[in-house]
Amino acid sequence: MRPIFLSILFFFSVVFGAHSQNKQNFKVTGKIKDASTNQPVEYASVGITNQQTNAIVNGAVTDTSGYFEVTGLPSGTFTVTVDFIGYQKRAIKDVIISGSSKTVSLNTITLTPTVNVLAEVTVTGNKNIVENQIDKIVYNAANDITSQAGVALDVLKKVPQVSVDIDGNVELQGNPNVRFLINGKPSSVFGNSLTDALSSIPASQIKSIEAITSPGAKYDAQGTGGIINIILKDNKLQGINGNVSLTAGTRLENGSANLNFRKNNFGINAFFSGNKQLSSRTPSTQDRLSNNVTDTTTTRLLQNGFQDFKRSGYRSGLGFDWTISKKDNLIGSFGYNSFSSSGSGLTNINQTTYNQAAIPILAQDILRNSSSKNSIGAFDWSLNYIKKLKKEGQELNVLYSSSFGKPRNNYSQIQSYNGESFANSGTMGNTPGNDKQTNISIDYAHPVKKGFIIETGVKTVLQDIKSIADISVFTPAQNQFVHDPTQSYQLSYNMKIYAGYLSTTFSMFNWLNIKAGARFEHTDVKIDYPNTSIPSYNNLVPSLIFSHNFKDDQSVKLAFTRRIERAEYREINPFMNLSDPYNITAGNPLLKPEIGNNFELGYNKPFKNGGSVYIALIERINTSDIKPYTTFYPSYMIGDSTYQNVSVTNRQNIGIEYNSGVSLSGSMPITDRLNLRGNFVVTQKRVVNNLLGGNVTNGTNWRFNLNATYQLPKDLSLEGFGNYSSAINTIQGKRPQQLTYNFAFRKQFYHKNASIGFTATNPFTKYISQVTTVKTGNYVATNTVLVPYRSFGISLTYKFGKLEFKKGKDQGNDFLHNAPSTEN
Template structure:
C-alpha cells in the first residue's frame, strides 16, 4: 500500500516543480457576450495563435459569466479567435504580449448571432464524457453512446471513483454513505430502498451524473461519502420534439417516452418510464457453527434453498420553465415514482445439537416456505425562482421542494418438519408507512469584484416518518395466523434541520484559487417509540479547497470537507424481519449521526486530443462510524415468542474508521476510433471497534474498471467494460471479491435520430458466486449466494419532432444537433 501512495506523491511533486519552472506567466483575459442581448456566452472556445508561426499556442473556454483567461503565454504578437455554435467567428489581431505588463485585458467582445438556416445542417459541439471540476467529477452519460441501455446502476459503474456491487450497493471513494439527489433535489424514494430507486431510472433519461467528492458549504452536510447528483435530460431547443426508448432482455425490460415543447420564453417537458427485472432464481446456502457458552454445547446449522426475485417500477412527471423576464426565471416540476420488489422461495434446514465432546445430541430437519415484498409510491414536487441582477454573477435563488412517499414492506414464513405436512411455526409481518420531506432554501450570490464571490443562504429540512407494524404468529392448533400485540407497534419519527452557510470564492496572490466556507446545522429529532429519546444536536461543517491552474490544462487541488451521515428510514425502523427466523434483521432507532472528515490532494491534466487523467490521494476519518453488526443469541424473545439459535443484525455506531487511499482515473483516445477509460482505487481501511473494547480490523481493497470504445464506419460503435473489486476484511468477517463485464454494440441511423443496440453481461458465466463470512465471539457463518447475472438485451431509440435552432446559453451545456430531429 505504501508504494503506490509514495509513487503518487512523487508524481504530484514532480508535476508541481515542472509547472513552477514555466518560463512565462503572461496572460490574456476578456469577456464574451451576445451582441443582440448583451448576455454572457458560456462555453465559447477561445484560441490564441502566434502570428509569426501561425501555430495555436493555448486556449480556454468561457465560464458562466462569459469570462475567459488564457495563461502560459510568452512575449510576441498573437491573434485571439473566438468561436461558438450559432455565432459568427470573431478574431482580435495584433495582440502584443510583454509590452505593457503581464496581462492584456481585451474587455468585452461581442459575438454576432448567425442568421443562417440550419434545417438540413448538423452542427455538433460535443462535451467530454468525463469532466474534472474543482469539487466534483461529471460523467456526461448522454455523450456516451452505449450508456443508453440499462438503468442508473449501470451508468454509475462507469463514473470515476464510484463503485457498484452486484447487489446494487453504491460507494463513492470507498464510502457507502452517499447522499443521492435527482436534479439537485432529495426524494423520499431514496430513503426506503436505494437499490430499487436506482434500478427504476432508465439510463437513457440520464443527461449526466455528478460525483461531488468535496461538497462546499452550500450543499447539505448529509452523506459522509459525498453527494451523487443524477441530472435528467432536458431540452432547451425551440419546437416540439421527443424520444422513445425501448429495451428488452433476458433479465431486464424497460421503456420510456420523453416529450418537450418550447416556444419563446416558455418550455414544457413530460416523461414516463417503466421497467421490470424479470424473475430469476438465486440459490443460497449457509453453514453456521455456534457455541452456547452457558452449557458449552454447539449447534451446527445448514440451510440450502433458493429465492425467486423480481423487481418493477415506473416513473412519470411534468415540468416547466418560464423566463418571466431577462432577469427572472420560474421553474416547476411534479413527478410520481413507484417501484416494488418481491421474492419467494423454499429452504431446507438441518440443525444438529453437539455435546461437549462433539457427539450429536439431537437433530432436526425442517422445510421453510417464505416470501417478502417491499416498495414505495412517492410524489415529488418543486418550485424554483431565480432572480438575476445587473451585476454579472449576482443571483437570488429560492427553492421549495417536497416529497411524500408511502413505503411498504411485508413478509411471510411458515415451517414444518420434513417428516410432516402440517406447519408447526410461522410468522407474518406487514409495515405500511408514510415518509414526508419538505425542503425550503434561499441562496444568494454576490460578486465583490472579478474572481471574488460571496455566497450565503439558509435552509429548512422537515421530515416526518410514521410506520405501523402488524405482526401475526401462526397457531398450529387453529391453522391460521393470530395477531401478536406484543410484537406489533407504531413508530413516529420527526426530524427538523435548520441550516445556514457562508462561503466565498476568490483568488489569492493571483496564483491560488480558494473556495472556503462553513455551514451550521441544528438537528432536532423526536421519536415516538417506547423507551427511546434522541437529544437535539448541532454541527459546524467547514469546507476548504485550494487549487491552482497551470498552463496546458493542468491543475492541482487540496480539499478538506466535513460531512454528516444521519440515519435513513430503513436504518431506524425497528421492524423485525423474520422471513428467516435464524437470521433476523431490524433497524436501530438509537443510531447517532456519523461524522466524516475528508481530505483530498488531487492533480488533473487534460490533453488537446480530449483525454484527461486525475490522480488523488484520499484520507477519510469517520467518528461514530455506522456499520451492520451481528450478534448471536442462544435464545431471543420477541413479544410472546422465543426463538432459538438466532443471529440479529442491525446498524450500530461502531467507533472510528480510517481510510487511506489513492485514486487514478482517466480517459485517453488511443486513435481516432479507439478510446479507453479507466479507474483504479486502492484503499487501506482501519476500523477501531469500540463495541469490542477497541478491537482493530485492517483491510486493503482495490477496485479497477476499464472501458474500451471503438468507432467503426457507418456510425457503428463497439464497447467493452470490465469491473473488478477485491475481497476485503470487515469488522466481523470478509466481504467477497467481484468481477463483472459486459459488451455492447450500437448502430445509429436516420441522421443519428434512431439507434439499435445489443448488450451482453457476463455472457460466459450464469452465476457470480458470493461467499461472505461472519465471525463473532461465539459463532462463525459462511454464506454462499449464486447471483444470476448473465443477460442479453436489445434496445431501440427514436427521436422525433421539429426543432428550431436557438443560440447561446438557452441550449444548455450538453452536445447539440440542429437537424430535422433533435438530440437531448
C-alpha cells in the same frame, strides 16, 4: 494523518515552484459566453501564445460565470485562444500588452456551438464522456452504448471513483454513505430502498451523472461519501421534439418516452418510463457454526434453498420553465414514482446440536416457505424562482421542493418441522408508512469584483416519518396467523434541519484559486418509540479547495470537506424482519450521525487528441462510523416470543474508519476509431471497532474497470466494458470479489435520429458466485449466493421533431436549465 501532510507538502511545493517562475505582472481578463444562448461557458480553456515565438506563455480556465483571468504575462503581442468541447475554437490575434496599464480587458468573447446540419435536424457537438471539474466528476451517459439497455445502476458502474456491487450497493471513493439527488433535488424514494430506486430509472433517461467528491458549503452536509446527482434528459430547443426508447431482454425490460415543447420563452417537458426485472431464481446456502457458552453446546445450521425474485417500477413527470423576462425565471416540476420488489422461495434446513464431547444431542429437519415485498409510491414537486440583479453574476435563487412517499414492507414465513408434535411455526409482518420531506432554500450570489464572488444562503429541511408494524404469529392450535400486540408498534419520527452557509471564490497572489466556505446545521429530532430519546445537535461543516492552473489546461487541486451521515428511514425503523428467523435484520432508531473528514489531492492533465488523465490521493476519516453489525444470541426474545440460535444484524456506530487511497482515471483515443476509458482505485481501510474494545481491522481493496469503444463505418459502434473488485476484509469477516462484463453494438440510421442496439452481460456464465463470511466471538457463518446475472437485450431509440436553435424576440436566454446541482 501522515499521507495528508505529505500530500499538502507536495501540493505547495508544486504551486510555489510555479510561482517562482512567474516574475511578470501583466494580465488579460474577459468573459466567455455561448453565442446562441448568451449563457456563460464555464470551464472553457483560455491560452495565451506569443505571436513572435509561438510559445505558450500561460493559460486559465473560466469559472462558473464564464470569467477568466490570465496573470503573470510579460509585455508583447499575443494571440488569445479560447476552446471548449462542443464549440468552434476561437483565436483573437494582435492583443498588445504594454505601457503603464497592467490589465487588458477583452470584455465578452462569444463561442459558436459546433453544428452539423442534416436535412432539417441540427446536431450540436458532443461533450467528452468524462469531465473532471474542480469539485466533481461528470459522466455524460448519452453515448454510453453498453448501459442503454440497463438502469441507473449500470451507468453508475462506469462513473470514475464510483463502485457498484452485485447487490446494487453503491460506494463513492470507497464510502457507501452517499447522498443521492435527482436533478439536484432530494427525493423520499431513496429513503426506503436505494437499490430499488436506482433500478427504477432506465439508463436511456439519464443525461449525465455528477459524482461530487468535494461538495462546497452550498450543498447539504448529508453524505460522508459525497453526493451523486443523476441528471435526466431534457431539451431546450424551440418547437416540439422528443424521443422514445424500448428495451427487451432476458432479464430486464424497460421503456421510456420524453416530449418537449418550447415556444419562445416558455417550455414544457413530460416524461414516462417503466421497467421490469423478470423473475429469476437465486440459489443460496448457509453453513453456520455457533457456540452456546451457557450450556457449552455447539450448533451447526445448514440452510439450502432458493428465492424467486422480481422487480418492477415506473416514473412519470411534468415540468416547465418560463423566462418571464431577461432578469426573471420560473421553473416547476411534478412527478410520481412507483416501484416494488418481491421474492418467494423454499429453504431446507438441517440443525444439529452437539454437546461438549461433540456428540449429537438434537437434530431437526425443517422446511421453510417464505415471501417478502418492498414497495413505495411517491410524489415529488418543486418550484424554483431565479432573479438576476443589477450586477453581472448577482443572483437570487429561491427553491421549494417536497416529496411524499408511502413505503410498505411486508414478509411472511412458515416452518414445518419433520417428526415433531408442533409441526408448524411462523410469523408475518406488515409495515405501512408515510415519509414526507420538504426543502425550502434561499441563495444569494454577489460578485464583489472580477474573480471575487461571495455566496450565502439559508435552508430548512423538514422530514416527518410515520410507520406501523403489524406483526402476527402463527398459532398451530388455530392453524392461522394471530395478531401479536407485544411485537407490534407505531413509530413517529420527526426531523428538522436549519442551515446557513457562507462561501467565497477568489484568487490569491495571481496563481492560487481558492474556494472556501462554512456551513452550520442545527438538527432537531423527535422520535416516539419506547425508551428512545435523541437530543438535538449542531454541526459546523467547513470546506476548502485550493487549485492552480498550468499551461495546456493542466490543473492541481487540494480539497478538504467535512460531511455528516444521518440515518435514513430504512436504517431508523426498528422493524424486525423475521423472513429468516435464524438471521434477523432490523433498524436502529438510536443511530448517531457519522462525521466524515475528507481530503483529496488531485492532478488533471488533458491531451490535445481529446484524452485526459486524472490522479488523486484520497484520505477519508469517519468518526462514529456507521456499519452493519451482527450479534449472535442462543436465545432471543421479541415481544413474548422466543427465538433460538439467532443472529441479529442492524447498523451501529462502530468507531473510527480510515480510508487511504489512490484513484487513477482517464480516457485515451488510441486511433480515430478506437477509444479506451478506465478507472483504477486502490484503498487501504483501517477500522477501529470500539464495540470490541478498540479491535482493529485492516483491509486492502482494489477496483478496476475498462471501457473500449470502436467506431465502424456506416454509424455502427462496438463497445466492451469490464469491471472487477477484489475481496476485502470487513470488521466481521470478508466481502467477496466480483467480476462483471458487457458487450454491445449500436447501429444508427435515419440521419442518426434512430438506433438499434444489442447488449450481452456476462454471456459466458449464468451465475456470479458470492461467498461472504461473518465471524463473531461465538459464531462463524459462510453464506453463498448464486446471483443470476447473464442477460441479453435489444434496444430501440427514436428521436422525433424539428430541432432548431431559434431565439424568440422576447426570450432573454439568460438562464441555463440543464438540471445542475442546485441543492443547498
